[in-house]
Amino acid sequence: MTSSNTERRRPACRRRADGLGIARLAAIWLLIGGPLLLSAAFMVAYSVGLTGLLAHGLSFAAWAKVLGDRVTWVTLGFSFWVGGASLGVSMLGALIVLARRPARAAPPGRSDLTPWFLPIAVPPMVAGLTAVLWLGNAGALARWAYALGWIRRPADFPSPIYSTGGLGIIVTQAALVLPFLVVLFDRLSRVHRIRELGEAARTLGASPLAAWIRVGVPLLLRAATPTLGVYFLALSGAFEIPLLVGATYPTMLSVRVAQLFGQFDLSTRPQAYALALLYALVASVCAAVALRVRARPPRTERV
Amino acid sequence: MRAERARPLRRSATLALTAAFLAPVALLLVWSFAGRWPWPAPLPSRWRASAWIDLAGTGGLGAAALRSLGIATTVAFAATGLGFVTCRSAAEARSRDVLRLLLHLPFALSPVVLGVGLEYSFLRAGLAGRTAGVVLAQGMLAYAYALILLSGLWNARTRAYLEGAATLGAAPRQGWVLVLLPIARPLLVLCFVQTFLISWFDYALVLLIGGGRVVTLTTSLYQFLLSGDLRLAAASALLLLLPPLVALAAHRHLRPTAFAADPGF
CATH class of the missing domain: 1.20.5 (Single alpha-helices involved in coiled-coils or other helix-helix interfaces)
Incomplete structure (x- = not known):
C-alpha cells in the first residue's frame, strides 16, 4: 500500500x-x-554620458581621458605589483613554514595550526591601523629605536609606511594573507598526499629540500592556482590597507576610484566609472582564467 | 624520536606566533588608554579611560558598535539561511563553470568597484544612505560566499544518506530536517561566522552605499584616525577584534574545519 x-x-x-x-x-x-x-x-x-547629473548625450570623453592618462596605467600597474608582491611574499612564507613542519600529523580533533587562525580574526582596517602604530615614523618601533639611540628624529626611522614602492601595503597585506595560505597549503598537502610523495622522492635519493622544491611545491601551487588567482585579484583591488598605509602617489586602483568618485567636482565621476569598468574587465578575465585551471588529481589516485 | 626533537621547535613557533599576534593587540590597548603620548616617549605620560567611557555611553562608538553588530548578524542570518536553501541548485547546476565565475566575481572585483557600481541603483531605489541598503549590498557578497562554501555539502556521501533516508520512507522535508541539517550543522555554523565577518570587516560598501549616514565601527575607526584621535581609533580597533576572537575561542571545532570544508566551487 x-x-x-x-x-x-x-x-x-x-x-x-x-x-x-x-x-x-x-x-x-x-x-x-x-x-x-x-x-x-x-x-x-x-x-559614456548617457546618464548622470552632468550627462549631455553619448560621449567617450571620460574614456579618452582615462585611457590617455598616464596615472591610469601607473595605478593599474601599481595595483598589480602590490597584489603580486603581497601574494608572492606570503606564498614564500607559507611554503617555508610548511617545509619546516614536522611530518607527524596532529592528533585527530586537534590542529597544530591553531595559532595561525589568530591573525585571521584581524580586519584589514585594524591591520592598517596597527601597521601605522608599529611601523610609522612616530610608531612604537621608531620610539624604541630612539630609546636605543639609533635615531634622533622621526624622519630618521626607515618606515615602510606611505612608501612610494608600496612596501608598507605589501608587508601588511602579506602578514594578513600568510595565515590563510599556511592553512590552505596544509589542507591541500593532506588531500594531495604531498608528505607521502616527498617521502617516496627521499627514498629514491632526493634530499629533503629537493623533494620539497621539486615535488611538493609544484603540486601545491598547481592545486592552489584557482584560489591564488582570486587572492591575487582581491589583494590588487584592496582598499582599506592602501588607504591607511599607502602613499598619495602612486595609489592603488580602489583608492583612485574612490578619490575620483568622492570629489565635489562631479565631472570626475564618469572617469571613476570608466576606471572601475576597466579594472572590472581585467579582473573578470583574470578570474575566469584562474578558475579554469583545475587542480589535477593526485598521481597516486590516477595510477 | 624525530617528533620529540621537533616538539620544542613547534612550541617556540607557537609562542612566537601568539606573541606576534598579541603585540599589536597590546599596543592598541595601550593607545586606547593613552592620555598623552608625545614623541619620543616609549610609554604614555598620562592615562585616560575616556575612549572606553564614550563606548559605554549611548552615543558615538557604542551606537556604531551596536549598528555594526545588527548589520552583521542580519547579513549572516540571511546569507546562511538563503545559502542553505539554494546551495543544492548551485551544486547541481548544469552551467557550473559560469556559476562558479559568477560566485567568485564579487570577491575578484574590488569592493570599491562593486560599491561604485551599486550606488546609483541603490540611490534610485531609495536604499542609499540607509542601513537596509548596506545590508543588501553586503548580503550579496555574503550570499555568494555562502553558496561557495555550502555547495561543498552536496557530495556523494550526503546524497547517499538522503537517498537512504528516502528509501526508508522519509519525506523530502524529513530528509532535510532529520538527515541534512545534522550533517550540515558544523558547516552552517562556519558559514554564519564567516558571513558575519564579511559584513563586520567591511568598510568600502558601508562608505559608498551608506554615504556617511550609516556609521559603523569601521567607518568610525577611519574617521577617528583622520581626525588624529588615536585613542578612539584604537578602542574601535579592539572592538572590531572582539567578535572574531570570541568566535574562534567559542567554536573550537571551527578552527580545524575552517578551511577543511570542500567548497563546491
Whole structure:
C-alpha cells in the first residue's frame, strides 16, 4: 500500500522538486548576477554620458581621458605589483613554514595550526591601523629605536609606511594573507598526499629540500592556482590597507576610484566609472582564467 | 624520536606566533588608554579611560558598535539561511563553470568597484544612505560566499544518506530536517561566522552605499584616525577584534574545519 502510494506520488514530487530547483537557481542568478549586470550596465551608461547629473548625450570623453592618462596605467600597474608582491611574499612564507613542519600529523580533533587562525580574526582596517602604530615614523618601533639611540628624529626611522614602492601595503597585506595560505597549503598537502610523495622522492635519493622544491611545491601551487588567482585579484583591488598605509602617489586602483568618485567636482565621476569598468574587465578575465585551471588529481589516485 | 626533537621547535613557533599576534593587540590597548603620548616617549605620560567611557555611553562608538553588530548578524542570518536553501541548485547546476565565475566575481572585483557600481541603483531605489541598503549590498557578497562554501555539502556521501533516508520512507522535508541539517550543522555554523565577518570587516560598501549616514565601527575607526584621535581609533580597533576572537575561542571545532570544508566551487 505504502509503496504503491509512493510510486504514484513520485512523478508529482519530482516535478515539484524540479520546479523548486529551477526557482532556486533563478534566485541565485537574480540575487548575484542581477546586481552585477545592473552595476555594469549603469557604469557603462554613466561613463559614456548617457546618464548622470552632468550627462549631455553619448560621449567617450571620460574614456579618452582615462585611457590617455598616464596615472591610469601607473595605478593599474601599481595595483598589480602590490597584489603580486603581497601574494608572492606570503606564498614564500607559507611554503617555508610548511617545509619546516614536522611530518607527524596532529592528533585527530586537534590542529597544530591553531595559532595561525589568530591573525585571521584581524580586519584589514585594524591591520592598517596597527601597521601605522608599529611601523610609522612616530610608531612604537621608531620610539624604541630612539630609546636605543639609533635615531634622533622621526624622519630618521626607515618606515615602510606611505612608501612610494608600496612596501608598507605589501608587508601588511602579506602578514594578513600568510595565515590563510599556511592553512590552505596544509589542507591541500593532506588531500594531495604531498608528505607521502616527498617521502617516496627521499627514498629514491632526493634530499629533503629537493623533494620539497621539486615535488611538493609544484603540486601545491598547481592545486592552489584557482584560489591564488582570486587572492591575487582581491589583494590588487584592496582598499582599506592602501588607504591607511599607502602613499598619495602612486595609489592603488580602489583608492583612485574612490578619490575620483568622492570629489565635489562631479565631472570626475564618469572617469571613476570608466576606471572601475576597466579594472572590472581585467579582473573578470583574470578570474575566469584562474578558475579554469583545475587542480589535477593526485598521481597516486590516477595510477 | 624525530617528533620529540621537533616538539620544542613547534612550541617556540607557537609562542612566537601568539606573541606576534598579541603585540599589536597590546599596543592598541595601550593607545586606547593613552592620555598623552608625545614623541619620543616609549610609554604614555598620562592615562585616560575616556575612549572606553564614550563606548559605554549611548552615543558615538557604542551606537556604531551596536549598528555594526545588527548589520552583521542580519547579513549572516540571511546569507546562511538563503545559502542553505539554494546551495543544492548551485551544486547541481548544469552551467557550473559560469556559476562558479559568477560566485567568485564579487570577491575578484574590488569592493570599491562593486560599491561604485551599486550606488546609483541603490540611490534610485531609495536604499542609499540607509542601513537596509548596506545590508543588501553586503548580503550579496555574503550570499555568494555562502553558496561557495555550502555547495561543498552536496557530495556523494550526503546524497547517499538522503537517498537512504528516502528509501526508508522519509519525506523530502524529513530528509532535510532529520538527515541534512545534522550533517550540515558544523558547516552552517562556519558559514554564519564567516558571513558575519564579511559584513563586520567591511568598510568600502558601508562608505559608498551608506554615504556617511550609516556609521559603523569601521567607518568610525577611519574617521577617528583622520581626525588624529588615536585613542578612539584604537578602542574601535579592539572592538572590531572582539567578535572574531570570541568566535574562534567559542567554536573550537571551527578552527580545524575552517578551511577543511570542500567548497563546491
